[in-house]
Amino acid sequence: LKQQDSKAVAERKLDCYFYSVLGQDLPFASHFDSLIEAKKWGFKVSADMEKCSSVESVLKYLDKWDKKRHDLNVETDGVVLKVNSYEQQKFLGFTAKSPRWAIAYKFKAARVSTILESISYQVGRTGAITPVANLKPVQLAGTTVKRASLHNADIIEKLDVRVGDTVFVEKGGEIIPKIISVDESKRSIDLFADSGQPTAYITHCPECDALLVRREGEANHYCPNESGCPPQVKGKMEHFVARRAMNIDSLGAETIGQLFDAGLIRNIADIYDLKKDDLLKIERMAEKSASNLLAGILASKQVPFERVLFAIGIRHIGETTAKKLAYYFKNIDSLKNANLEQLLEVGDIGERTAQTIIDYFADPVMNAMIEKLKKEGLQFELSEEQLTNTSEKLKDLSFVVSGVFTKFSRDEIKKMIEQNGGKNSGSISGKTSYVLAGENMGPEKLKKAEKLGVKIISEDDFIKMIAD
Ligand SMILES: [Zn+2]
Structure with missing residues (x-):
């Protein structure tokens, strides 16, 4: 489902059954009625659902399907029982985790x-x-x-x-x-x-x-043995070339395996030594795909620092943490030389993560690899543009951006919040510092902000905050 090309997904012949209709003020009195209606609309619903009016009939249904399920054209391991009446569902409500009006029965x-x-x-x-x-x-x-x-x-x-x-x-x-x-x-x-x-x-x-x-x-x-154990090294390479990392998408897991087994790449940095002749030695690698691959490798040298930091695969460092570290330390050398205390000053970095960073840079193999990648021209510092647009002015502040703005787009504003050390959140809570309200902000959000006593500011107020 994650394929970029939806045609590729369509070819997989996936199918689904719909089992619930969601909405406010639905024009049905019961779950069963809603599914019958959904079927009329053209959605696939299970042909085997049944309305049971007593516990006996439920047990009979379970008994029947414990045997008959093997004849279905899909695998199934159980049955879901639901209270039919919407009114009764509403009355029963939810626990913290699940509805009180539905339960799954698992076959042995x-x-x-x-x-x-x-x-x-x-x-x-x-x-x-x-x-x-x-x-x-x-x-x-x-x-x-x-x-x-x-x-x-x-x-x-x-x-x-x-x-x-x-x-x-x-x-x-x-x-x-x-x-x-x-x-x-x-x-x-x-x-x-x-x-x-x-x-x-x-x-x-x-x-x-x-x-x-x-x-x-x-x-x-x-x-x-992170840097020498074959499955781990291959795993690191797959992570390195992934779309959200260096985005060398023509280098798939299979090719990595082949190149590794042929001794052509032993670590991440070796990817940048690959020559066309090497690639053509690989099974099923045609001239054109070899050229594409080399172009992808070359293009990856422009990938910004925060993604390079994510790509080199320091344990516990995900995309968000990599970004924070990149903006805090600005370049790989300051990060490498940071001690535990300095690392803990970065928001959301705990002792365990800080220690993994220190361990990573203490490893001579990793250091040699980074030095080599530097020589290849990968980005190991923030760009001029990134540097000039950043500050820590909004450190520890959390924003909810809502509505339409006149001077900047909503995405631009969100980016500015991040570049100045603030955090974006999708929903208003007690932890929200400011609601940044544009025109046509939803009345519900406004009500919630007022109820929780969250400060509401305008676009101009915000610009003043970061311009100061
Ligand atoms: Zn091993």
Whole structure:
């Protein structure tokens, strides 16, 4: 659905059923009536919804569909029960999390037993280790199951699951089945083989052999070798070229994998060394796509500093934090030389994030990479334009911008707020410092601001605030 080209999405033949009509003062008395009407309008609604007038008829419905659901042309794991009358729905209202007039009924998940043949370990793009159970293939809910997730070391210990065990596997709403329990009565211990021995969790990374670490409060083990562990390096490259980072969109995950495996790129900076001849060695890479790719790489040298900072992949640094850091420190060297105290002065940066920044710049591999990227001409400081338009005048202030303005567009005003250290928010709350009101501001917003005692200012007031 995230494709830029909506035609590509259309080709995927996605479909949906509508299950609710939303609106104020709807001309229906009940949920059922609203869906019948929606169907008349041409929306797809489930043909199998039913109005039940007693608990008995609800139970009968559930019973019927527990069997019949396997004949539907979509997968389903349950039924939603709703109070039909809108008036009664209104009377029942909501809890903090959900309506009191609707509840989901889940069918019992399908379950089978099989043999655990081995446990393997996968390394994710963030370095997280996931243990995977390799099972003797077994039929479950219409598919052949060969693997199941074991999540982490705690789960393995809790289940006391061992290679050779007979295990119960369940498939609920998730795509990947899971091991529910072990049939210990069927366990046979073979002292001369792995079979039946307690599972010893791996201590070293299966991809790069680094000693694994487990951070406080986290369930997964991690491979700490961020700059040398293949899946992590590939993950960093994919992040680096992403649209919201360096936007080298012709360099997809598959090509990155091929270039990495061919030894042509070992880290982010190597991307800028790529030559056309290198690219043409890659399978299915045509002359034209190679040229496009090189053009994309060249264009990325103009990507502004805050996005470069996001792209280099410092742990915990998302787009927003990268932007804040960029505007606060203005260039990579001041950021690199900042100590813990200075980092904590930046809004929203906690101790954990500050420490990751310090650790990142203490790593000689990362420093060498940044130096190389600098030489390639990437933007490691704010541009002249960005520098002249910024201040901290609106630091710690939160604005809601509403209505139509005469001197600037709404987006320009929002940008000015950010450039001066302020925050934009979509809705008025007790935390709002100012409502910046243009013409035709909604009466509801006005009422809310007055009720909460939030100051309402005009466009001219705002211009004075930042011009001072
Ligand atoms: Zn590793």
